[in-house]
Amino acid sequence: MIKERKTIPYGRQEITEEDVRAVVETLQSDFLTQGPKIAEFEKRFAGYTGAKYAVAVSNGTAALHLAGLALNVQPGDKVITSPNTFAASANGFRYCGADIQFVDIDPDTYNLDFQKVKLLLEAHPKGTFRGIVAVDFAGYPVDLEKFKSLADEYGLFLVEDACHAPGGYFINSKKQQVSCGSGEYADLSVFSFHPVKHIAAGEGGMLTTNSLSLYEKLMRMRTHGITKSLEILRENHGGWYYEMQELGYNYRITDIQATLGMSQLERAEVGLSKRKEIAKRYDEAFSVGKIKTPCVAGEVSHAYHLYVIQTKDRKGLYDYLRTHQIFAQVHYIPVHLMPYYRNLGWKKGDCPVAEEYYEYCLSLPMYPTLTTEEQDFVIEKVLEFLSA
Numbered sequence: 001m002i003k004e005r006k007t008i009p010y011g012r013q014e015i016t017e018e019d020v021r022a023v024v025e026t027l028q029s030d031f032l033t034q035g036p037k038i039a040e041f042e043k044r045f046a047g048y049t050g051a052k053y054a055v056a057v058s059n060g061t062a063a064l065h066l067a068g069l070a071l072n073v074q075p076g077d078k079v080i081t082s083p084n085t086f087a088a089s090a091n092g093f094r095y096c097g098a099d100i101q102f103v104d105i106d107p108d109t110y111n112l113d114f115q116k117v118k119l120l121l122e123a124h125p126k127g128t129f130r131g132i133v134a135v136d137f138a139g140y141p142v143d144l145e146k147f148k149s150l151a152d153e154y155g156l157f158l159v160e161d162a163c164h165a166p167g168g169y170f171i172n173s174k175k176q177q178v179s180c181g182s183g184e185y186a187d188l189s190v191f192s193f194h195p196v197k198h199i200a201a202g203e204g205g206m207l208t209t210n211s212l213s214l215y216e217k218l219m220r221m222r223t224h225g226i227t228k229s230l231e232i233l234r235e236n237h238g239g240w241y242y243e244m245q246e247l248g249y250n251y252r253i254t255d256i257q258a259t260l261g262m263s264q265l266e267r268a269e270v271g272l273s274k275r276k277e278i279a280k281r282y283d284e285a286f287s288v289g290k291i292k293t294p295c296v297a298g299e300v301s302h303a304y305h306l307y308v309i310q311t312k313d314r315k316g317l318y319d320y321l322r323t324h325q326i327f328a329q330v331h332y333i334p335v336h337l338m339p340y341y342r343n344l345g346w347k348k349g350d351c352p353v354a355e356e357y358y359e360y361c362l363s364l365p366m367y368p369t370l371t372t373e374e375q376d377f378v379i380e381k382v383l384e385f386l387s388a
């Protein structure tokens with residue numbers, strides 16, 4: 001009898017007994033939402049990234065929208081981002097009415113191309129652009145020190161979309177490790193706790209910052225713009241009194257999700273080293289042949305949310321792997337070529353590097369519970385296809 005093989009997805013969450021116990025405990029507590037677990041999760045997450053403040057929200061997209069609101073992005077503001085990302089990196093600012101400016105990617109790191117951003121800024125009068133949203137694509141940390149000095153020169157804000165990169169870091173010019181989300185250079189960093197990301201909470205997101213004023217604004221805006229803070233109340237009628245001073249949203253996370261996120265955060269470093277081991281085994285297996293493996297420059301610690309290869313017959317390989325129950329995935333269809341952004345004037349040829357990359361890229365299975373046997377099977381099938 002042929003043994004039925006389990007499907008192998010490109011990414012998946014791990015839920016342990018401890019996770020289940022922790023969540024059940026919260027379910028049986030007094031608070032399902034707006035209780036103590038949220039603040040505890042924020043404190044621990046801030047500790048993990050090294051940032052002063054963290055604000056937990058309902059998902060990563062809400063975090064990006066709040067980033068735009070907190071930075072006072074207005075209709076027509078030109079915000080620069082990468083086309084090689086999930087649409088939310090652009091959409092969060094588009095919700096504020098921003099005019100999204102896609103700038104092409106670096107052919108090695110697949111992140112926003114620093115030189116191209118610099119050239120774009122130099123080609124326009126100061127004040128033309130409002131900000132930069134840099135994405136740590138696949139977990140490869142952006143050199144935020146470089147982007148920060150450029151942002152300062154042109155009076156721009158700098159947001160890091162670190163959804164792929166919790167635990168990653170780059171080395172700055174002073175030879176220090178700068179963690180993704182540390183608040184050292186970016187005004188705000190954004191994370192997601194969707195199950196396919198490093199830390200799963202069902203749904204969930206987080207912003208980190210070193211700015212007290214941004215932190216306070218985010219805390220108000222995630223719950224309708226409501227405040228009870230005595231220093232800023234215009235009146236005070238008693239203990240029940242609050243004011244809605246700005247138009248905010250309900251972007252709150254629940255205590256249930258915060259508990260799961262916190263329990264997962266405990267294992268984040270273990271998961272990260274497992275991801276690095278998996279990447280190393282893929283790197284070795286594909287060191288010779290017709291595959292381009294991810295760039296591993298010495299100045300970063302890659303967080304390997306994704307393991308992306310590039311190969312000529314990408315569609316053939318994708319289909320072949322599927323016939324063996326291996327569900328590789330493609331990251332990303334360039335955002336500027338989505339019909340919505342095409343309707344705003346973007347077209348093929350605007351970001352040729354990201355477009356060419358898209359023709360060849362494929363994300364192979366990458367998650368901490370991927371077994372050696374499963375990975376060997378993936379490698380075997382990839383090599384089999386390429387040698388056919």
Ligand SMILES: *Cc1c(COP(=O)(O)O)cnc(C)c1O
Pocket residue numbers: 059060061062085086088089135161163164191192193194204205
């Ligand atoms: C997942 C993701 C988001 C959005 O996060 P959600 O929690 O799914 O809303 C934003 N940016 C990037 C790069 C992501 O991978």
